[in-house]
Amino acid sequence: MDVQSFVEQVSARTMRGIALEVAELIRSGAIPVGTQLPPVRDLAEAFGVSPATISGAWKQLRAVRMVSGGGRTGTWVRGDQTSLRPARYEDFANYGENIQADLRFASPDPELLPDLQHALAKAHLAHNLHSYVREPISLELKAAIAGDWPYKDCTFTAINGGYDGLHAALQMVIVPGATVAIEDPTTLRAFDILEKLGARVIGVDCDSQGPLPESLAAALQQRPVAFVYQPGSHSLTGKRVSPSRLNQLRKVLTGKSTLIIELDGLAGLASAPPLTLGSAFPERTVHIRTFSKSLGTDFRLAVFSSTEKFADQVQAYRNFREGWTSRILQCIAATLLTDPESLREVATARETYAKRRGVLTDALAERGITVSGQDALCIWLPVSDQQYALVTLAARGIAVQPGSRFQVTPRPHIRVATSFGMDQVDTIADALAQAVGALDGPILRS
Numbered sequence: 166m167d168v169q170s171f172v173e174q175v176s177a178r179t180m181r182g183i184a185l186e187v188a189e190l191i192r193s194g195a196i197p198v199g200t201q202l203p204p205v206r207d208l209a210e211a212f213g214v215s216p217a218t219i220s221g222a223w224k225q226l227r228a229v230r231m232v233s234g235g236g237r238t239g240t241w242v243r244g245d246q247t248s249l250r251p252a253r254y255e256d257f258a259n260y261g262e263n264i265q266a267d268l269r270f271a272s273p274d275p276e277l278l279p280d281l282q283h284a285l286a287k288a289h290l291a292h293n294l295h296s297y298v299r300e301p302i303s304l305e306l307k308a309a310i311a312g313d314w315p316y317k318d319c320t321f322t323a324i325n326g327g328y329d330g331l332h333a334a335l336q337m338v339i340v341p342g343a344t345v346a347i348e349d350p351t352t353l354r355a356f357d358i359l360e361k362l363g364a365r366v367i368g369v370d371c372d373s374q375g376p377l378p379e380s381l382a383a384a385l386q387q388r389p390v391a392f393v394y395q396p397g398s399h400s401l402t403g404k405r406v407s408p409s410r411l412n413q414l415r416k417v418l419t420g421k422s423t424l425i426i427e428l429d430g431l432a433g434l435a436s437a438p439p440l441t442l443g444s445a446f447p448e449r450t451v452h453i454r455t456f457s458k459s460l461g462t463d464f465r466l467a468v469f470s471s472t473e474k475f476a477d478q479v480q481a482y483r484n485f486r487e488g489w490t491s492r493i494l495q496c497i498a499a500t501l502l503t504d505p506e507s508l509r510e511v512a513t514a515r516e517t518y519a520k521r522r523g524v525l526t527d528a529l530a531e532r533g534i535t536v537s538g539q540d541a542l543c544i545w546l547p548v549s550d551q552q553y554a555l556v557t558l559a560a561r562g563i564a565v566q567p568g569s570r571f572q573v574t575p576r577p578h579i580r581v582a583t584s585f586g587m588d589q590v591d592t593i594a595d596a597l598a599q600a601v602g603a604l605d606g607p608i609l610r611s
Contacts, residue, residue: 166196168203172211180221183212187222191231191245200242202232251357265562266593271400271543271582277514278461279507284500291496299489301476302468305499310468315452316443319470322479323490327430327455327467331393332358333479334451334469338390338424339364346384348376348394350401350545350571350578352428355393368573369394373537375406378413385417391424397439400430401571401580402545403522403538411440418446427452433459433511434518435540448472458542459511460501466494518542522583528594534601542584546601551577554600561596 174195175186190196202208205223209216223240226232233243292304302323310321324330331354339345341363347355349368359366367387370380376394384392396406406414418425425446429439432454443450453469460466471479483489501507519539526536526544536544548554551567554577558565568578579600587593 166200166203168207168211171203171208175212178212178214178218180218181225183219183222184225188226188229188231191242194245196242198242198245202240202242204239251354251361254354254357263559263562264564266587266589267564268582268593269564269566271541271580271584272462273458273514273542274517274585275461277510277517279501279510281461281497281501283504284497284507287500288493288496291492294492294496299480299484301480301489303492303495303499306468306495306502309499309502310454313438314454314470315439315441316447316450316470318447319443319450319452320473320476322469322471322476323495324467324469324479324483325487325490326457326465327428327453328354328358329465330451330453330455330467330469331355331426331428332362333482334424334426334453334471334475335359335362335364335391335393336482337475337478344387344389346381346387346389346392346423347573349573350568351393351395351573352400352430353571356570366573370574371399371402371404373404374410375404376410376414378410378417381414382417385421385423389423391426392418393426393428395428395430395439396441397429397437398431398435398540399538400428400541401543403541405435405437405540406440408440411442415442415445418442422449425450429454431458431540431542432456434515434542436515436519443470451475456498456502459514460498464494464498466490466498518584521586524590525581525583525587525594528590529597532594532598534598543580543582546579546581546597548577548579548601551575551579554579557600558596561592561599563593563596 174190175183177183177186187196205216205219208219212219223232223235227235231242231244232240234241293300302321306323307321324333335345335358339362343364344367345359345364346367346369348371356366367384367389369376369384371377375396381392396411398405425442427439427441427443427450429452433456441450441452443452451469451471453467455467456464522541522544529536536546538545545568551569555565555567566580568580569575571580581597
């Protein structure tokens, strides 16, 4: 875009005014996405302002991802809206009508969720129903979850899903530019949350027992405000932190001030409860338990434990928004978490998911591919070339997730969902074997 046409469309001469007017021109399409903006010094001279004024305006637009770049490479129009979008969560390839097996989404099978009718019939009995008292958790839900919580002496808060809890917890400690250490690989949406909050992410490498102590120690040298990991069954790999590894992590974290955030996304479906650092560091541990996988995706409900002070800070933040989580939803969840028939249904789902995952892992083992881990609703499969694997599978009508979306340091992997029944398991296993066939040697270890 040339300087003259730009000056004719922008009347403001202040940093904020220029940013606002350019944002409106981008939204209206007058400045299309992909346009390279004129050089800063040329615009500053034409506007009769300092280069710092133009640079400041571009910085404001860059913060909301409307423009990108800068310096010698130039500044480019990146988007046409000022609201942030979860880029990884919304970035799904379009496979069109060619897809025969959609293995992208590791979501619960609706046929395996507990029956809601009994719980719905009791929801109107929730304590304080329709009250404006902003209690952090209902009496019913607290009673249902407190007994098997992995550590004591904590305050419970009900929130609107696990990622709402993660966002709220990180919101308390992150200022733009702050560092956060996170296990690598990890949940996809954690990256979008951290990007939105302006955090700098450091990956902590993992092995079959969980985060590596030496990798966490190296990350702690950069003084992260938080360390996020999954102490129970990992939602991607199915691996679980061992007691000995937890003790090693405890030693590494001793004497630090880093907030510890533990994610338990497979509550009810894991074959063993998660461990926790909350017993060692109750003053700086947030443990988040999500119920959407076992009770249903419309249960936008989770519970986290923390100190009373931290819970009060989160509640103050929530008072700008929803204030509290629906007591009706909490009462339904409490019933399902204590009703014997509902618990049997969840146990059946747990066994069924394990069998479905086992069917595919056994089929892969017959083809020389070993997959480790358990409990997860997917398998985490290393490949020689990620793009080759994706294209090869797509040509066979099979859609999977690229592993790079779940990683800080990209290593070639794919994620294959296993939560739904596989009628064509041999066809799928053959395709997966072909997709990873470029690897050296017959055995692959995730």
